[in-house]
Structures are given as structure tokens and as C-alpha cells.
Amino acid sequence: MSQGTNSGQVLTAGGQRSAGAEAAFSMRGRFLRKNLLTALLLAPATLWLVVFLVLPFVAIAVFSVGERAPEGGYQAAFTFAQYANLPARATAFWNTMMLAPVGALACLLVGYPVAYYLALRAPQRWRLILLALIVIPFWTSLLMRTYAWMYILGGRGIPALLAYIGIEDLRLINTPGAVLLGIVYGYLPLMILPIYVSLERLDRRLLEASADLGATPLSTFLGVTLRLSLPGVMTGFSLVMILLLGEYLIPTLLGGGKVFFIGNALVDLFLQSRNWPFGSAIAITLVLVSVVVLIIANRISTRLSGARRVDLI
Template sequence: MTTAQQDRRKNLTTAALMAPAALWLLVFLVLPFIAIIVFAFGERAPEGGYQAAFTFAQFANLPSRATAFWNTMILAPAGAFICLVVAYPVAYYLALKADRRYRLLLVSLVVVPFWTSLLVRTYAWMYILGSRGIPNLLSIIGLEDVRLINTPFAVMVGIVYGYLPLMIMPLYVSLEKLDRRLIDASNDLGAHPVTTFFKITLPLSMPGVMTGIALVTILLLGEYLIPQLLGGGKVFFIGNALVDLFLQSRNWPFGSAIAVTLVAVVVLVLLISMRLAWRIAGTRQVDLI
């Protein structure tokens, strides 16, 4: 068999293996998104839904949902940053300090919350932050009228709790691959542990940092459940606006315009994260997905 025939067979094998996934993405991702783009340039039908047209009026009307955009653009990155601050020490301990005999068990405990539905866990936080939870305990020590539920604070608590494992795992993978001889060399040369961390550990773990931030931020940009339950309708995200427009107002073109804008923002966040990761890591061999 010639080299050309071998290459052709490899290409056919690769195409056959990728075909099911490619077909799945085409049918359930690409084609629906094309439909959303078409809807975005249409008009709302008198009875609701979509009416064929070609207009930019839906995009011009985006400022009417500015509150949802601002809440999302502020709370999503803020939630990702808080997740990073909380997750990094946990991932650092798991990767570099934990006993190897118990490391797998500890990593498994990080994943355990995913065994329970996010809806159930969020309802639990509704009780904890509600009037019969923490505020009731605070009233016993004299702190009356403390309101936690239906506030940005409650939404942020839910975000950190729900998305923390997704931040820990990329950090753990990045730190676990770190060459510990570099840390040992820094310690042998008399560097302070803080200096070692900021000069060696943190820079070498930046691919994991950027992966975690990008992953959590992108998911938060489309979050609906946590703001709806813990925000009580007072803290709106873009996801809440989309549900309102598609299912209640039945303004599909305007909802599609918001969805297209959200996808553009997600792509922009991903590109910026990749460029930052490449620049910091000094290589393009950085995975963000």
C-alpha cells in the first residue's frame, strides 16, 4: 500500500469517526443558531412569534434591556473572580500538598455536588438565605431586619456555590502538571514562599486560571436559574430576559437579537481569554474548553 493510500485511509477513518459529532453539532447547534439569526432581523407577528422581515429595529432596541445586560456583565465576571479566589487555595492544596493516598478521594468530593440537581441545591440556598435561615439566627443575637434573599449578594452566593467545582478542576489539572523541581529549586535558593508563588507557581498555572475564568464566565453569561430563584425577579440576567421574551412576551425577533448579541459577547470573551493565556503562558498550546 502506497503512502498516498495510507493517508487517504487515515483521512477516511478520521472523517468517519468525526461524522456523528459533526452531524449532531450541525443539527442541534449550527442550524438552530442560523434560525435565531434570521429571527433577529424579523418582526414580531401580531399574535406573537416571528414575522418575516429585514430590519435592524430589534438590535436598535437592545438598550431597553440594558439592566439585564449590565447585571450580567458585572455579576458574571465578578462571580468568576470570586470563584477563582476561593478555588485556587483548594486546587493548590489538592495538587501540591494533599497526600497522594487521599487525593483521588478529595478530588471526588469536589465533584460530589454535581450529583445533585442545581435546582435542588439552589432551593436549599433559598431556605438558608430566607427569613427562616441565616436572618432568623442573626435576629437571635440582636441583628434585626437583615435581608439576604432577593439581593445581588444572594445571587453571588449561588453563583460561587454552583460554579466553584468548574473553577477548581482546571486549576487542579494545571497545578498537578507543574514541575515541582522548579519550586524546590526556588526554595533551595532562598526565595520566600510568597515570592516562589508569584514568580513560579502562579505564572505556570495561568493556563488553568484562564481556562477556569473563561469557562465559568461563559456559562454565567447565559445563567437563568440562580438569578430567578435567589434574585426573586429583582436581579435580572440576560437569560431571564430571554425566557421572558420567548415564553411570555412571545417577541421572538427581539429575543433572538439579544441571543445573537450574547453569543457575540461569549465569543469575544473566549478570544480575549485565549489571547491572554497565550501571552502569559508564552505558547499557543493552551486549552480553554
Template sequence: MRMHGSAFRHKLLTVLLLAPATVWLVVFLVLPFVAIVVFSVGERAPEGGYQAAFTMAQYANLPARATAFWNTLILAPVGAFACLLVAYPVAYYLALRAPERWRLILLALIVIPFWTSLLMRTYAWMYILGGRGIPALLSYIGIEDLRLINTPGAVLLGIVYGYLPLMILPIYVSLERLDRRLLEASADLGAKPLSTFVGVTLRLSLPGVMTGLSLVMILLLGEYLIPSLLGGGKVFFIGNALVDLFLQSRNWPFGSAIAVTLVFVSVVVLIIANRVSTRFSGARQVDLI
């Protein structure tokens, strides 16, 4: 009886500890998503908004926003991999090469931009890439009519700048946990530096790489601000389409169908990230921080 009472108290304590988070997730995540799914099979009311119905016409109409999907599915992976190319050397230096006394300071310098609103930082890039920024400076040396703002390149630059810390930190965590003795053993066995990097360092840091890619990719799938400001309405993401459908066109069912599709794509990205991490590094799942 005493053992059963102890087990009951343990289960009760577990339920009490999990209850707040469970209620929070159900109220603010599950129920809103259920509402979006219900909206997605409805119809647009004559005055805008939602009208009860059961139809798959909204999903059949997804090709109408093919440009937004195409831009997102092209620029989001390209932006994520561009972040990776910049972030990995930085994380590698911080974890394996930087003096330990400087490590926290350097990490703080990476995180500090997050203390400033992304809106303000993006406006700063609008000025830098605008007519009075870099193009004005280049005009002094004879390079005229160079357009940087309102282009896919400007959007990619804003993506790398805005999301770089989210890529650096997971990779840094994976590299910082790396057992240095494995690197020494690889060198002692005659492996060249490049072989050691590919076979040991990169392989064991792959969970952090996949975590960074997943975080950046999922956030970029719903990105609105950077394409709107640096793309000038010419580089349209799914996030821009959702804002237009919910706030301007007031076509809630069609916007909900796009949102449900976006959630599905995000889940696929996470599954692929975990599969790749498990396949190539042997880790059970992608490390999250």
C-alpha cells in the first residue's frame, strides 16, 4: 500500500508540473490551429472574413499564390545555407580556437544585436542599400545606376544579418561539446586536417548544423518584415501573402489554407532535419537550445 501511495503521489506531482505547460500549449497552440483548419475548409463571407462551409476549394486555389510559395521555397533555403556558410567558421573559431577568457565576450557580441528591434536593424539596411548609402558611395568611383534595394539580393543580405545568431549558437554548442581527444586521435592515425574536419568535426557537429538550419528555415517560411522592407513589395514571401489575405483582402479561408500548408511544410523540414542528423551523425535527434 505504501508503494502504491508513493507511486500515486509521484504521478500526481508529474501531472501538476506538466499541467501549466499543457494548458498553455492547448489554449495558445492547439486550439488556434484547429480554428485555422476549420477556417481553411470554409468560404469567404460576402463582406469578408469566414463563412461556415465544407469545401476544399481554398486548397485547390493555392497555385494562385504560386509566386509567394516559389520565392519562399527558393530564398528561404538559400538564405539558411548562406547563414550556415557564415556561421560555421565563426562557431568553429569560438568553440575550438578562441581563448577561453574571450569566449563569453565574443558570444555576447553575437547576441547583442538581438537586443535591438529587427525593424530598426532592417531600416538601417534600407538606408545602407538605398540611394544615399552604398550606391551613392560607388557613384563617386564611376559605378552608376547600381540598384541594391528592392532586390532578392537585399532580402538575402537581410536574412543573413537578421538570423545569423540563430545559426551560430546551435553549431557552437555542438562544437563546444566535441571531445578534443577525437581530433588528436585522428591526427595520430595519419588523417589529414581536411579529412579530420569532414570525418570528425563536421560529422559530430551535424546535429547543431541541422538545428540551426531548421530554426532559420522555419522562421523564414513565415517571414514578413525583411521581404516587405528590403524587397519593396517585389519579393513576396508567404508571410506577405498571409498579411494581405487576412488584413487587406479579408479572405480568411484562403489565408488559413496557406497557413495550414505552411505548418505542413515546417513539419516536413523538421522531419528531414532529424532524419539527416540521425543518418549522418548517429544522433537520435537534433539538439535544441
């Protein structure tokens, strides 16, 4: 009897407890299910980013403090000798550090008027078509487009035409000028797009207000248009410059052996002379320089106005 009561009490208590636990459990279950789904959605991307971005970066960081094995490749060590040896590739660094900003600046000078025209002057119905015409080259093979210039600047291209009118022995290909031309050709779309985006969002009333207040077109441009488009300019400039720091194809195909870039040095160190630790130290330095460029560009553009997202397509 007493046992029955007891068990009844236990049952009741148990029942109450289980009801509460059930509610808590189902809430927890929903919470878990929700988190499980989130984890499942993010798992492939996380795995990919860890194995093919973070791990490789850690690997070259480790390699960069190692030593070259006698037969090529890597030998474990902890030394900063590779970094101390960086001046051995000073020419490549110098060429890259010169041509990257100069190339980005050339892209800017050619690209800004185009972006300005597209955003503020072009007829509405033409705007999207013209924009598409800018985007298409960006997504077509850089190799093929650089090849086109090899073709034009090479011995059978412009020099052959010039020979008809008596200008002989003009060398165009394999010069720094050819590399600069290839850079502008290859990266112009990447410069135009962000500038276009920042100009397109510009409040036209500001331009009218500036004119109404008696500003000349030039001072309106300098004080309003250019100032407000600076975030786009900084985005374009830093993107082009960072990609140029690692450029390999353009200097190889249009610069011959003369215009030696960091990209060429890396290919040489990894695929030919097999000095992986030194190559890793160069690659790490390259990434650090890129990060510094990005931070500076970001500082400048957030100081001038809020940072803006730019879509590449």
C-alpha cells in the first residue's frame, strides 16, 4: 500500500519531471537542430578554407624559416636566413614595387574618365551595354588577351608595319613599356568598375547645389565628384596593385627575360631552382606587403567616407 503510494508519488513526480524535461529537451533539440543545420551548411566551406587556404599559408610560413635541402626542397630548421637573403632578389622586388603602383596609376588615369562617362554622362539605355563591354574583358582569359599584344607588338606586328614606311628596327616587345601597356590592358576593367559604382551612387543634387552656389565645373569636380568617388578609387587602386604584385604572365610574355617580377622569381624558385624556403620567404613578404597596401587603402577610404562594398560583376 505504502509502496503503491510511494510509487504513485514517484510516478507523479517523475511524470512532472519528464514533462518539464521534455519541454526543455524539445527546446534544446530545436536549438541543436538549428545549430546542426548551420554547422552542416558551413562545414564544406570551412573544410575547404582550412585545408586549401589556412593550411597552405601555415606551410609556407613554416618553410620560410627553414633551410634548403641539398637536393632541393625543404629541410626543417628555425632561421631567418631566408628573410635576410631577400636582397638577393632586390631587382625583382624593385621592378615589382615600381611597376605595380605605376601600372595602377596608369589604369586610374585611363579608367577614371571612362567610369565618369559611364556613370554620369552616358545615355541611360546605353549604360548597361557599355558596362557589360567593360566587364567581359575582365572575365576573359588574361593569357589570351596578353597573347594578343604579343602578336601586335611582336616582330610581325606593328614593327613590320612601321618597316613599310621606313622605320626600321623598332623594338616594342620585351620592354618595360610593353609590360606597362599589358598591365593597363589587363587590369583596366578592375579599376573602372569600383569607380563606376561609387560615382553611380553619387547624389546628383550635390552637383547641382555646388553649381548653384557658384562653383566652377572644375571646383565642383574636385570638391564634390572626385572627393566622393575616392573610396571607389582606393578600392580599384588597391585591388589592381595587389594583383599586380603577384603578376607573372604579363611580364613573362611582354617583358621577356628583362623585366623580372616577383611572380617570375617565385616561379623560378619553386619550379626551376627548387629553393622552396627562400621562395616561401618571398611569398610571405609579398602577402605582408599586400596586407599593408589593403590596410592603408582601407584607412584612407574610411576616413574620406564610409567604406563601400564593391561587386566585381
